Amino acid sequence: MLVTLKELLIEADKGNYAVGAFNCPTLESVRGVVEAAEELRAPIILAHAEVHNAIIPLEIMGPILVEFAQKASVPVAVHLDHGTNLEMVKQAIDIGFTSVMIDASHKGYEENIQIVKEVVEYAHKQNVSVEAELGMMTSSGLGGEETYKEKSHASENAANYYTDPSIAKDFVEKTNIDALAASFGTVHGIYVTKPNLDFDRLERIYENIQKPVVMHGGSGLSEEEYKTVINRGVRKINYYSYAAKAGAYAVKEYLEKEENPFYHDLTVVAKETIKQDIKKAISIFSNK
Known part of the structure; x- marks a missing residue:
């Protein structure tokens, strides 16, 4: 059942849980995610990250995500992750996406606001939800995610990019977004050191904006x-790197023990492993 991000997050806020947003750059990942959600009877967000256009273009993967969402027996939003311009956002909406993220966080504050307002005006007219980012998500440089910001930042400097709770309130009021991606200590990609999450900052952000908070770098x-982050206002958790890594290691293990492997067998191994990893994530995000 295809729904908007706003619809999913309103229910998540009422129930004090988070909805998992899972990037799906392959058919195996889409199938694994949807099967996991249906078996657990849980809502999900199928996402296409702009950075994954290098793997499979939006015009190919987008319609597949929409079709899977329409046919799913659970509520599913289809989301553009880290869109960087209005043209990409329009393309996703034309395909049938029910949610878009416009990421202008690397711009100056006022320019960020103006870009987001333009996207909100366009998307809301078509009943499409909008997520935007304030502060900057850093990257570990592992897992291919560093291209979100075109560069990685040293962990010791990460606090310089955290979201300011007072500015977050002004940003949300001026843009009228449906969800805010906030920076409070997570990073894109694979963690190379233990994350240092600023829970107090997160709580203040949520209290100030009175809108769902999105956590990127959720793996x-x-x-x-x-x-803890769910209890302090996170309602959408982006989760990708560790599921993709689990699928890769399962394939590696299969190849090491199988003398006559076929490619189609690798896709089955990857799909089943991704599915089990996603089921664990969804179960935790339910906050039960």
Whole structure:
């Protein structure tokens, strides 16, 4: 059942849980994610990251995501992750996406606001939800995610990019976005050191904006950390790198023991492993 991000996050806010947003750059990942959600009877967000256009273009993967969402037996939003311009956002909406993220966080504050307002005006007219980012998500440089910001930042300087709670309130009021991607200590990609999450900052952001908070770089945290951020206002968790890594390692293990492998067998191995990893994530995000 295809729904908007706003619809999903309103229910998540009522129930004090988070909805998982899973980037799906391959058919195996889409199938694994949807099967996991249906088996658990849980809502999900199928996402296409602009950075993954190098793997498969939006015009190919987008319609596949929309079709899977329409046919799913659970609520599913289809989301553009880290869109960087209005043209990409329009393309996603034309394909049938029900949610878009416009990421102008690398711009100056006022320019960020103006870009986001333009996207909100366009998207809301078509009943499409909008997520935007304030502050900057850093990258570990592992997992291919560093291209979100075109460069990685040293972890010791990461606090310089955290979201300011007072500015977040002004940003949300001026842009009328449906969800805010906030920076409070997570990073894109694979964690090379233990994350240092600023829970107090997150709580103040949520209290100030009175809108759902999105956590990017959601892979690799402990179950306790997931539950803590959910209890402090996170309603959407982006999760990709560790599921993709699990699929890759399962294929590697299969190849090491199988003397006569076929490519189609690798896709089955990857899909099943991704599915099980996603089921674990969804179960934790339910905050039960």
